[in-house]
Amino acid sequence: MHSRSGRSASHIDRRGFLAAAGAVGTGLALGAAGSAAADEPVPHTPGALPDGGAAGTETAAAPTGAGTTLASVATPRGTGTYKRLGDGPGWPRVVRTELAPARADRTRRRTTLASFVQFTDLHLTDVQHPLRYEFFRAGGEGAWRPHEALTLPGVVSLVERVNKLRRGPATGTPLRFVITTGDNGDENAKIEAEWFLTALSGGRMNPNTGDPRRYEGVQNSGLKLYWHPESSLRDQDKAVGYPRIPGYLNAAMRSVNSPGLTIPWYSTFGNHDLLSGGCYPAAGSFITDVAVGGKKLYTISADEAKWLMDGELHGVDPKGKRIEELLRKHKKELRSVTPDARRVPLTQRQYVGLHLDRKYTGRGPVGHGYTKDNLDSGNLYYSFRVSDRVVGISLDSTDPGGHYQGSIGTAQLDWLDRTLKAHRDEYALVFSHHPSWSMNNTVPDPSRPNEQRHGGDEMIALLQRHKNVLAWINGHSHRNRIRPRGTFWEIATASHVDYPQLARVIEITDNRDGTISLYTTLIESAAPHRTDYHDLSQTGLAALYRELAFNAPGNDPTLVGEATDRNTELLLKR
Template sequence: MHIIERSRIVTARPDENGWRELLLDRDNNYFGEPPVGVARVIANFVHISDTHICDAQSPARVEYLDRYADPHNPLSKVINSLVGTYRAHEMFTTQVLESMVQRINRIKKAPITLEGIDAVIATGDITDNAQSNELDWFMRIMTGERIRPDSGARDKWEGFGGTIYSEHFWNPEGTPKGERDDQPRSSYGFPVVPELTHAVRASFFASGLEKEWFAVHGNHDALLQGTVVPDDLLRRIAIGSRKFVDLPESEVLKTLQAISESGPASYPDGSLASSVEVTPDIQRDFLTQNMFAHAMSAHGNGHGFNQEIAERGARYWVRRVGAAVVISLDTVNPYGGWQGSLDLAQFEWLIDTISQNRGSYVVIVSHHPLQDLVNGYSPNGLKRILKEDLLVELSRFSNVILWLAGHTHRNKITYFGPDEYRGFWQIETSSLIDWPQQGRIVEVFEDRDGEVCIGTTMFDHAGSIGIDPSHIKLDDVHNLAGLSRLLAVNDWQRRGGPFAIERNEGQPQDRNAFLHLPARLAISHRAASA
């Protein structure tokens, strides 16, 4: 191995409150048959996903809904799902990304082929709430600029855990006089970290990613909380001075049902919610249709995009990376819902692009994995392409060999296709917001027997391990990133059961693995001439 240490971060035994520390252990061996040498490198990628850069003070957030999925809340058994509108560690997303960027910069060669990295692919949910300041923070970190991850007031944290005290959420700086201790600290072992809400808002100079990188559009980059279409009312809430903090329990189930995987989806009724005053900030405005592409195309190589793509409002692209053709899809349903689909024009473009590149191996990258392309909602009646139709069409092409995706926040590897000559490996990589906050090296090459091999190797960001939260260095980005990872693995809603946080790690075959395909290009050439 080269640079990638053969180690893995694991959890220690839980204490009486279920709190678990993190330790370093030996990494698993690779799953699958090792390749017979390396004859030709097709492309080497670093895959990261779901950075969820978060303005955790935004008035447009609906953190208050999340507590109804807490295991001690009576409604949790009725809801029987995660809500996902609050995380104790969502204030650290910029520090985690900076720590990952520094880690990627240290990777000089891929561990199997011992060749360089051709590109870093970030497969969507760049932002958490489709806000312009969140995208600005992401771009500053990736391009190496000074960043202050703060909004609203400059002298205080105007979110949950700061000026908004609630016993249902983590308050890192302790309990104010006259209030009860919060549940995360009293029942689940969460620590007290004085001055933390000041530290996470402090300016720092980002390192900047030193490798070529490309961005993919995700549902959280277009929709409020990844689900609801922004409108004028919601924009006024986002940039305004009132932050909703609670909702009558009689409205909770109806509200959660309206935040659905398929459109239409709706935001809670603000007339029924209690609120507090916060400092307004115009930078919290939502991204419009072409702002994502414009932001990318304005820097360097455009990161997959260009001005022409941005002007026509598209958010998909094709680029040659190494010897592979990389096709990025925009799987967001613009009409709402957190699951994905394709519009007909993009679907036809995809099939045409693959057909034009039959002489090259094709790698598809998207936010949603294939199995989550189930959101067919279309109020104008226009057809949207779902997983079944897409798989049928892709199975016609032998040169499509790999699909990289995120969205599920887990590590998972699956083969899709009717046989070994028509089909592809799909690799889902975990998020940078939930445990295990990992990236993945994906190496695509031909071995000496002529097979196509795909090697995948997981790696962790550079956040500190074994830190004591009560003695953390608050001016150290790696200490803050390490604390984020520690809080993430201790999520009190995901300690066992069907939503156990360990499920995000995947099985051994979903992490470090060798994947194989027979040589395909000769078949593509024959098909093209038929």
């Protein structure tokens, strides 16, 4: 969930508030993931490259911005309300010196410490799920995404972009891994987790849940509240220029093939990966029965939608009692859909168990950061080897007690402190779903009711005590935002579901002059900027996914961030 800044308090928009809440030369070594369940952290040893070569043997190529937003960015064309996209100029790289000076000739001396990609907020979505919260749209136009049926071709095109890119645009160093920073699925449904694992590891995905013969979502419901791409119904999205595209739903429900990433990848947990709608505890609650059942609520009144969204915004209903009440109230209005057991919500252990299934290993590592210790403990935090001079630490900032904002418990905070101390002689990168400004959730963890929850200010203070921390990298807010934190940089990246649909390449260099540089470069999917409504191929749908997202009613144009939040060089003293 996320919040939209710059809006009046009286304007409640569910999708909106969910978006603001919120020296190894040039080679990198990858090793086994560390155990988050151990009482004390164990220092890692460098491992071999995924192709079996020795670390440091693969040399850098000449840096190039080709295939990134340095070269070109999707840009709107025309003057109408609904705009087509085309090729536009790239975004320049901005050097930021708030934490250290940019010394001359640093690029001639530097050695690369890390080169990798961050994915965040993919939100792979079962659009026919009985408990999709499309009905929130009655309270605000931005509370439902008209384009979300295309999340699968969209993520595959992002995978294709990374596979084509291969090297960091700032240093030319080979990309060594991808790490997600949460909200990999949307509704905490087993099928969405399986799509995520398949998309990144490779294989075929079938988005058509429920009845395999027909679509059962809101986009052929006859309700003007939603875009009906195949009919002549004058719905509220067509009224602002959304097109009629015959065959769209059949194409959107068609199987999607992913080549999988050609480099290893790691997984971080987000609130949508555990909580229904990113807000409500799902597994073992009333939500489980609704999710796998055969009844679906398609619409409610505007007042009801605003009441529900207000409860989410202020965290007054972390258990989803208002949703439960609403479903009872509208029992006679529920429409029949085809039950599907694959929509069952997952516990933390079940989520880890899927990651450890070897059919989802792809380029590895097995578990994608999670280990048997995580499975046994139910903890979703761990450390892993980035290179022989850099350790990565993946946190779990989701509060199992409910509410879309984040926090971490005392046990995890203490583990983080111990892990950073154990790696005091190395550099550290910290990854989480929630950014500091979205960590204010004090709802108790039901499994640890007496444990204190800790927010963003405490996280910043802890990381500042450890001078080996270079960056805290996160998502959740669906917004590009980079902030100096005294001794490290906090880097938040926009989602790949709401426009501008981006991921981020991060390269880290030792400049050998007492400074470190963190280069951040945004990338779009490999789909062309221009769309063709007659092209309903997998690539054509990925291009359409971007254009529909750009035109989504209620879309927040500030999510792209300022130039200082996009393609940057971030300097640090070391």
